[in-house]
Amino acid sequence: MSGEAPKPEGMIFRRMALIGIGHIGSSLARAIRREPDMVGHLAVSDLDPEAQRRAGELGLADSLHAEPADAVAGADCVVLCTPVGTCRAISRAMAGHLEPGCIVSDVGSVKRAPIRDMAPNLPDHVHLVPGHPVAGTEHSGPDSGFAELFTGRYWLLTPPEGTDPDAVERLAGLYRRIGAMVEVMDAEYHDKVLAITSHVPHLIAYTIVGTAVDLEKQIQNDVIRFSASGFRDFTRIAGSNPIMWRDIFLNNREAVLEMLQRFSEDLTALQRAIRWGEGETLQTLFTRTRAIRRGVIEAHQDVPPSMTDRQDDADP
């Protein structure tokens, strides 16, 4: 059984297992490996043999496994870095192999669903501490990750009521060491906030890019050529992992639908203002929204301190 002998100073976990080595998993692996001795052994498993092979070539793991069950054996911390829809099956596959006291977490952008899907399958002797790093780019796969992804970014933890606070604090300690700002919150509140900050914006971006896909070929080409005028930002968002996003929408249905309803009402009001030439209505809204932009800048959320592969502007 792990956790008996004292751990070397600075070590947070003796053996940590990452299930899934895509954009987030590989960024987390890179960040962990930059901190010497923070994790004794990093085990990685991925269903995709190609991703597993790349993880090996990139030196992201101390051991590589095809099966989650093999990766989690002996681990005192397991983090699922897979689309939300896989949580149920993975929790079932690994449940019988989890050590007592092991912390089980994930990185999904919805937080009620993983609790619903994992908690019933896990043994009582493990600590379920779901998490969500508010970070990432539109890229996918083990090559797209980078160690600085979480620097200065929020990592939200949503432990169910009654979770051992020490387990939460241990996991939070690791995320802080790799530069994240950890916040603990209620899973339901998390899903409501993320519906507006992330899920609905992504759905809207996917929709408008999809609307463009349906235009005649000539217009579509020019939409691409002149995309610097605002559309480009939407294509970036709409270039994200389709399966990950499908799972997010299927698993945060109520909050997304509620926010979409509000958004649609507001859009209809603006549509009407345009139709009737109500300039003041437009100008008033466009002025009010500037305050939110200022808030984002003041909260230092406008410029990610992490490495990115691109620069951007927006314009008329």
Added chain:
Amino acid sequence: MSGEAPKPEGMIFRRMALIGIGHIGSSLARAIRREPDMVGHLAVSDLDPEAQRRAGELGLADSLHAEPADAVAGADCVVLCTPVGTCRAISRAMAGHLEPGCIVSDVGSVKRAPIRDMAPNLPDHVHLVPGHPVAGTEHSGPDSGFAELFTGRYWLLTPPEGTDPDAVERLAGLYRRIGAMVEVMDAEYHDKVLAITSHVPHLIAYTIVGTAVDLEKQIQNDVIRFSASGFRDFTRIAGSNPIMWRDIFLNNREAVLEMLQRFSEDLTALQRAIRWGEGETLQTLFTRTRAIRRGVIEAHQDVPPSMTDRQDDADP
């Protein structure tokens, strides 16, 4: 009368007048002043005494004027760099002071309206060549401009039928010298393409940021804190100049409303797919939109080569 004696080599215009010295006007002034002798004299006028004063301090003009009529006197090229809604009044104010052969242009994001608003007021002896640089940031005012803004960016020209091709070519030559890629197109087609690449995306961004403004204070604060998850990109777009955008929507009503209608139908279909848990419908759309993103990257419209004040990423 200008244009009689031969111009020094490399000079395109003897006297150029910029009406309005905000983000675009000041970027254009900076770009022009980087090219020695391309323009003999740069006259600038701005209604706002503060903008005029800053333009002077920043060395953006050879002469500064409160009245457009004074700036355009003796000019062989005039470019309005003001919100679209001002075109009618400015064209009236300057009409009597325009030299024969003078080229009159603008930089508005809609192109039918400036033709409608300016053409009837201008004397027959000038050339109306409306234009639109597909470039800019969300910032406003003379301090926000920079000379590299147009580098590698499209500058669209929409001369009405029958316009002197030499006049179009002269203006195109200047814009090419400052690094832009010039395309000539029909004003109506322009407005249709820009409705989807720019106007509707901006309206949507304004709407969702407005929806967030109406949330309870606590959620609103957290929306700002966790804005890195997608919302941030929308706040940037929604931080743009309210009057400029009001004028764009009022002056491209039909194309914007048509695209909004398509967008709303597509969004409703996705909303329905989420409600009924139709994962395949979602995944299919999310996969199709990736092709557009690839098109944007292949067209080199993903990364502006111009200087920007910020970096970005997007994420779940």
